[in-house]
Amino acid sequence: MAETDNTILKMTGISKSFPGVQALESVELSLKQGEIHALVGENGAGKSTLIKVLTGVEHPDTGTITLFGRDTRVRSPQHAVDLGISTVYQENNLCMNLSVSENILIGREPMRFLWWKVNLEGMSPSARRILRMLVYIDWQTLNALAKKLLLELGVDIDVTQPLGSYSVAIQQMVAIARALEISNAKILIFDEPTSSLDLDETRQLFDVMKKLKQQGVGILFITHFLNQVYEVSDRITVLRNGKLVGTYDTRQLPHLDLIAKMIGRSLSGLDEMTKIKLRTMKTIKKEPCLTARGLGRAGAIKPFDLDLHRGEVVGLAGLLGSGRSEMASLLYGTETPDVGTLVVENQAVRDFSPLDSIKRGVVLCPEDRKGEGIVDDLTVRENIILALQASRGWLRYLSMAQQYEIAERYIKLLNISTPSADQAVKNLSGGNQQKVILARWLAANPEVMILDEPTRGIDVGTKTEIQKLVLTLAEEGKSCVFISSELEEVMRTSHRIVVMRDREKVNELAGETDEQKVMKVMAGSVE
Amino acid sequence: MKTSKLPLNWRSITESRLFFPFLALAIILLFDLIVVPGFFSFSTMDGHLYGSIIDVLRNGSSIMLLAIGMTMVIATGGVDLSVGAVMAIAASVAALMMNPYVLATELPPNLQKLVFDPHFTYSPLWLVILVTLLISTVCGLWNGLLVAYGRIQAMVATLILMIAGRGIAQLITNGIRIQIFYDPYAFIGNGWVVLPFPLYIVTFVFLVSWVITRRTAIGMFIESVGINYRSSFFSGIDEKKIKLLAYAFCGFCAGVAGLVASSNIKTSDANNIGLTLELDAILAVVIGGTLMSGGRFSLLASVVGALVIQAMTTSILSVGVPAFAIQAIKGLFVIFVIVLYSDQVRGFIRRIVAPKGATS
Numbered sequence: 112m113a114e115t116d117n118t119i120l121k122m123t124g125i126s127k128s129f130p131g132v133q134a135l136e137s138v139e140l141s142l143k144q145g146e147i148h149a150l151v152g153e154n155g156a157g158k159s160t161l162i163k164v165l166t167g168v169e170h171p172d173t174g175t176i177t178l179f180g181r182d183t184r185v186r187s188p189q190h191a192v193d194l195g196i197s198t199v200y201q202e203n204n205l206c207m208n209l210s211v212s213e214n215i216l217i218g219r220e221p222m223r224f225l226w227w228k229v230n231l232e233g234m235s236p237s238a239r240r241i242l243r244m245l246v247y248i249d250w251q252t253l254n255a256l257a258k259k260l261l262l263e264l265g266v267d268i269d270v271t272q273p274l275g276s277y278s279v280a281i282q283q284m285v286a287i288a289r290a291l292e293i294s295n296a297k298i299l300i301f302d303e304p305t306s307s308l309d310l311d312e313t314r315q316l317f318d319v320m321k322k323l324k325q326q327g328v329g330i331l332f333i334t335h336f337l338n339q340v341y342e343v344s345d346r347i348t349v350l351r352n353g354k355l356v357g358t359y360d361t362r363q364l365p366h367l368d369l370i371a372k373m374i375g376r377s378l379s380g381l382d383e384m385t386k387i388k389l390r391t392m393k394t395i396k397k398e399p400c401l402t403a404r405g406l407g408r409a410g411a412i413k414p415f416d417l418d419l420h421r422g423e424v425v426g427l428a429g430l431l432g433s434g435r436s437e438m439a440s441l442l443y444g445t446e447t448p449d450v451g452t453l454v455v456e457n458q459a460v461r462d463f464s465p466l467d468s469i470k471r472g473v474v475l476c477p478e479d480r481k482g483e484g485i486v487d488d489l490t491v492r493e494n495i496i497l498a499l500q501a502s503r504g505w506l507r508y509l510s511m512a513q514q515y516e517i518a519e520r521y522i523k524l525l526n527i528s529t530p531s532a533d534q535a536v537k538n539l540s541g542g543n544q545q546k547v548i549l550a551r552w553l554a555a556n557p558e559v560m561i562l563d564e565p566t567r568g569i570d571v572g573t574k575t576e577i578q579k580l581v582l583t584l585a586e587e588g589k590s591c592v593f594i595s596s597e598l599e600e601v602m603r604t605s606h607r608i609v610v611m612r613d614r615e616k617v618n619e620l621a622g623e624t625d626e627q628k629v630m631k632v633m634a635g636s637v638e
Numbered sequence: 639m640k641t642s643k644l645p646l647n648w649r650s651i652t653e654s655r656l657f658f659p660f661l662a663l664a665i666i667l668l669f670d671l672i673v674v675p676g677f678f679s680f681s682t683m684d685g686h687l688y689g690s691i692i693d694v695l696r697n698g699s700s701i702m703l704l705a706i707g708m709t710m711v712i713a714t715g716g717v718d719l720s721v722g723a724v725m726a727i728a729a730s731v732a733a734l735m736m737n738p739y740v741l742a743t744e745l746p747p748n749l750q751k752l753v754f755d756p757h758f759t760y761s762p763l764w765l766v767i768l769v770t771l772l773i774s775t776v777c778g779l780w781n782g783l784l785v786a787y788g789r790i791q792a793m794v795a796t797l798i799l800m801i802a803g804r805g806i807a808q809l810i811t812n813g814i815r816i817q818i819f820y821d822p823y824a825f826i827g828n829g830w831v832v833l834p835f836p837l838y839i840v841t842f843v844f845l846v847s848w849v850i851t852r853r854t855a856i857g858m859f860i861e862s863v864g865i866n867y868r869s870s871f872f873s874g875i876d877e878k879k880i881k882l883l884a885y886a887f888c889g890f891c892a893g894v895a896g897l898v899a900s901s902n903i904k905t906s907d908a909n910n911i912g913l914t915l916e917l918d919a920i921l922a923v924v925i926g927g928t929l930m931s932g933g934r935f936s937l938l939a940s941v942v943g944a945l946v947i948q949a950m951t952t953s954i955l956s957v958g959v960p961a962f963a964i965q966a967i968k969g970l971f972v973i974f975v976i977v978l979y980s981d982q983v984r985g986f987i988r989r990i991v992a993p994k995g996a997t998s
Contacts, residue, residue, distance in 0.1 A: 445872065466874040475872065483872045488865045488933045493858055501874035505855040551873065 117144045119329050120165075120298055125174035127160055129538070132530065134160040137174065138355045140348055142298060142329040147320060149340040149361070150333045152350035153373055153570035154542025155528055158333050161350070162300055165331075166198050167191040179297075195297035197290040199304050205286055207275030212257030214274050215289045221256060223249035260288045265315045280308050280431055287316070291323075299323065300331045305339060306568050309431045309596065317343050335570055337369060351375055374572040384575065384603055387582045392606060394586055396421035401473065401559050401590065403442065406451035412437040414451050415616035417609065419559060419590045424581055426605030427594040428629055434614035435594045436478055439561045442592070443475035444468040456558065469502045472558035476548055476565055478594075480541070484548045487537035491529050492518035494536045494547050498555040521550035526576065542569040549577065553584075560584065561592040566600065578604045598633075602626055653988075655927045655934070659942040661987070662925060662978060666949045674956045686830040690952065698948030699836035700725070700895040700912070704919035705926070705944040706847050706937055707778075707891030710884040712923050715864040715932030716785055716792030718885060721892040721919060723803020724777045725912030728896025730807040732770045733816035733906035735761040736823060741812050756821040763822050771893045777803070778889015782882035800916070807908035816906045827902030836898045840941075843894060847887070848937055857935075860884060864932025918947050925975055946975075 120142040127135040135157045142148050152158050163169040165176065167185035176183050178194055185191050191198075205214045213220075222229045224246045231239050231246070257270040266284045274282055283304060290299060301320070305313045320330055320343055332344055340347060340361070347364060349356040349372045356372050364372075399418045407414030412434045419425055427435045440446040442453070444463035453460040455471045468474070477483040486494055495518045496509055503509070509517070518532040525546040529539055536547055545565065552560060562581065566574045581591050581604055595601050601608060610618045610632045618632050651657060670677040670690070680689040704721050711718045734741075736759045739752075752758045759766070777799060784795035818824065829835035851857030862870045863877045870877050892912075899911050925943030928935040954967050977983055 464876075465872055466876060469874040477872050482866070483868045486862045486866045486869050486873075489858070489862060493862070497858075497862060497870075497875070498873040500855045500858065503855075505859060508853065508855045555874075 118142070119144050119179055121177040122161075122165065123175050123177070125161065125164055125176075126172045127164060127169060128172060133353055135164070135171070135353045138350065138353070139358075141358070142331060144329055145324050145327045146346065147324055147330045147332055147344045149344035149347045150331055150350070151337070151340060151347060151369070151373060153572055155352070155540040156350040156373075157353040158350055159302070159540065160353075162198065162302055162331070162333065165191070166196060166300065196300065197296035197298070198300040198302060199283070199286045199290045200302050205274055205282060205289070208273055210271050211261070211268065211274050211277070211285055212254045212270040214285055215257045215260060215292055216253055219292070221249045221252040222246040223252070228252065257288075260292055261285070264288055264319050278432055280312050283308060284312070284316075287319070296328060298329045298331065300333070302333045303335070303568055305334060305336060313339070335568060337366065337571065340369075341366065349373055370571055373570065384578060384582070387579060387586075388603070388606070391422065391424075391582050391586045394588075395423045395606060396588070400456055401442070402454040404452050406441055406448050406453055408437070408441060408446055408448050411446060411614065412441065413615040417616070419592065421590055422585050422588050423607065424585050424591045424593055424605045426601035426608045427592060427611060428598055428601050428608050429611030429633055431596065433611040433633070434616075435611050436563055437614065438611070438616070439475055439563050439592065439594060443473060443561055445475070466501060469498055469555055469557075472556070473561070474498065474552045474555055474557040474559070475561040476552050476563060478563040478567070480545060480548065480567070485536050485544050488535055490533045491522065491527070491536055491539070491547055492532040495521055495550045495554055498551050502555060517554050521554060525550055525580075542573055545569055546573070557589065559590045559592070561594070563594045564596065565593075566595065566597075574600070598626055598629060602629065655936045655939050656942065658979060658984070659926050659939045659946060662946045662975060663942055663949060666946060666953060670949075670953045670956070674953060677953070677956065685832060687833055690956065692834065694945065694949045694952050695837055696834040697952065698945050699834075699840050700899050700915060701918050701922055701944040701948055702840045702941050703843060703891050703895040703898065704915060705922035705940040706843055707888035708919040708923050709926065709928055709935050709937055709940040710847075710851070710860060711792070711888045712920070712928050712930060713860045713864045713932055713935035714881050714884045715867070716881065716885070717796065717920060717930070718778075718781060718888045719793065719796040719916050720777065720781060720799035720803055721888060721895070722912035722914065722916040723800050723807070724774050724889055724892035725896035725899055725915065726804050726807040726908045727777060727810070728770045728774045728893040729900030729906040729911045730810040730816070730908055731773050732766050732823070732897060732900060733818055734811055735766045735769060736818060736820050737816055740814060740816050754819050756819050759820045759823070763820075766823070767897065770897060771890060774893025774896065775886050775890045778886040778892070779882065781889065782885030785885060786878040786881035804908055807906075811906055811908065815908070818900065818904045818906070823901050824904055825901070827898045827900070839894060839898060843891065844937060844941060851937065856880075856883070861934055919944070921972065922947055
């Protein structure tokens with residue numbers, strides 16, 4: 112082999128099947144020292160499974176893993192860590208009730224006995240056994256160390272606070288700090304690290320990644336943001352339907368070719384989007400179907416006015432924590448407003464609760480898919496009919512035939528890839544879970560859909576599908592509030608853009624404004 | 639096509655929720671078949687069936703009733719420790735309503751006769767049953783209020799009534815063990831219509847709860863709340879109301895069990911009725927395959943779980959283990975169940991049970 116000198120990881124002929132699914136079929140992957148290697152593919156392409164095989168969560172049916180020139184069987188996640196492979200997962204697996212510093216250094220806390228610092232590592236087992244009874248956690252050093260590790264990532268926070276009190280972005284940074292701290296990782300895997308980060312934070316992360324690259328760490332970077340792939344990666348491996356499409360030098364693979372390789376056909380959706388949007392502009396009705404006047408809640412969002420017309424898509428733009436989700440929860444009724452009025456379909460709203468809201472025809476597809484969206488042990492069918500059934504009440508139970516009919520219809524409409532409607536939703540890939548939740552809300556037959564980050568963690572092909580779906584629904588006379596961290600997506604989908612900043616609605620812009628202007632309003636340099 | 643059908647059937651059998659509860663039951667019965675002579679013999683007397691199997695069913699009726707209610711609560715992600723105490727409350731209420739004169743320290747002679755009369759009751763039987771079940775449902779509602787609306791952890795919230803319940807039961811009867819002489823009431827726990835009467839009660843409660851959970855959306859709502867209550871709330875399910883309902887129903891079932899148990903021993907023994915039975919009920923649900931963290935449940939599996947426990951108790955006794963040692967043996971049995979339910983053993987059993995070539 113020509114590349115053995117600096118290839119630290121080589122996976123060959125990896126296959127893995129789950130009941131009913133061939134997740135991977137003889138996939139190859141190689142990683143060089145000091146390289147950022149992007150792993151891309153649509154939902155269900157097998158990226159997550161490949162990572163699970165590499166980190167010992169799953170064992171491959173066939174294939175070999177060569178680590179630092181030696182054939183290795185990764186037995187368990189702990190074994191992977193011992194081998195020098197650390198991972199930052201898509202949905203971080205940290206303890207929300209522990210402090211930030213505990214999360215970073217859990218299991219490897221610095222110890223002390225009175226005023227002596229004690230390092231148990233490297234001691235003989237018997238000495239360690241005796242000492243362990245005497246020593247206790249050196250909190251000061253622990254916190255100082257955690258603080259230092261985070262500062263290296265450019266995050267300056269109080270590390271003694273519970274992790275749950277920080278935003279998802281900060282939690283992500285903590286997860287990264289933890290992954291870096293665990294052993295001296297030779298291989299670092301980032302599984303969608305940027306999906307909940309804003310622009311600045313993403314930049315910070317990339318700086319850190321580049322620094323690690325200089326130090327000779329091999330980085331495997333999984334993301335759906337293709338521009339980020341071009342920003343940092345050296346090589347790209349593309350997977351599709353569990354098969355390897357190929358590995359390419361980033362500089363030699365144009366953007367559009369990459370997309371074509373990912374979805375297996377060329378992308379013509381973008382032009383079509385603009386056309387549909389122009390067409391739907393004309394079908395927006397005059398009368399509003401949802402009107403908020405001075406609606407607000409202390410501590411969550413300052414009073415705002417909002418009109419939503421029939422057939423209109425209103426985009427909410429703003430940075431993370433600018434009050435987008437808070438506005439959504441007031442409109443949906445998961446939070447009760449202190450002041451102001453909300454009128455839906457010419458009726459003043461008195462009862463704020465999800466159930467009342469669904470009955471009014473207003474639904475919210477929440478941001479936190481895992482925590483507030485899917486019910487993971489229920490089947491695809493049950494997840495899809497859940498909201499519809501809730502609004503019908505417990506007595507008017509949909510017959511099995513009706514349930515299957517509804518489920519099958521949306522599985523087809525949204526192209527949900529599942530072996531059957533009776534598959535537990537937890538066995539589906541992230542993007543397909545998102546589609547199931549969308550199906551749940553479509554099945555409830557809403558007039559107003561509030562979509563909070565409906566395309567997070569979803570691949571390009573599906574993203575455009577969902578955006579198109581939103582516009583098609585608008586054409587049918589439904590209204591939509593579209594929330595996304597990706598400004599480009601908001602711009603492309605919305606007829607009108609509401610800009611949020613610091614928990615306040617600051618401006619409204621027509622859909623044709625250019626991105627620069629919206630960004631400036633978001634940042635606060637222009638009113 | 640023809641060859642692939644059989645393995646498919648095998649798989650659906652071994653992966654069914656009912657497979658392991660039934661397997662555990664079968665193992666115990668097999669043990670009885672070998673060790674206890676005459677365990678499977680039946681005899682008839684006055685047209686009624688008798689035998690060890692019938693005894694298991696009859697003595698297990700309280701646990702089965704509790705297990706049905708407990709299944710709902712555990713499926714929502716909670717637990718109800720108070721069912722044993724609620725049984726005691728139910729027993730006290732029923733006994734007091736039939737026989738309130740015992741509270742007077744000295745009975746007038748004309749009443750003394752009436753009290754021991756097997757045809758005498760102060761309140762009519764239907765009212766006794768109605769009020770008893772109402773009060774036990776209120777006990778369940780109290781638990782549900784604490785858990786769903788008070789957001790207190792289920793273990794702690796139901797512990798309150800578990801501790802206080804037996805005291806309340808004593809207060810109701812003024813600390814006296816009221817004996818029950820009224821014959822129709824005794825029929826609830828002791829009557830036979832070919833089979834013991836409690837079995838008909840269990841069957842009725844089971845069918846009603848099965849229809850409520852599986853022929854309406856309630857079952858799915860309960861499972862959904864148990865798996866992820868936030869998602870359920872966002873989907874428009876009133877998770878608090880669902881939890882309240884589950885606890886209320888659990889209280890109701892405990893009330894029925896209390897009626898059966900007190901009628902069985904013909905007294906309101908507030909200290910001993912349903913003692914530690916809540917733990918048996920929880921164990922029955924766990925054997926039935928419902929996770930303690932909530933989610934998917936099967937009522938039939940829980941009922942089989944209850945029978946597993948009762949069959950085990952009966953067989954330990956019939957082997958000749960002294961009654962005081964039964965808890966220790968039960969502990970061993972729990973270990974056996976845990977091992978049986980571990981992933982390794984489950985996989986192993988599925989492999990040996992399925993015919994060759996069916997595992998692929």
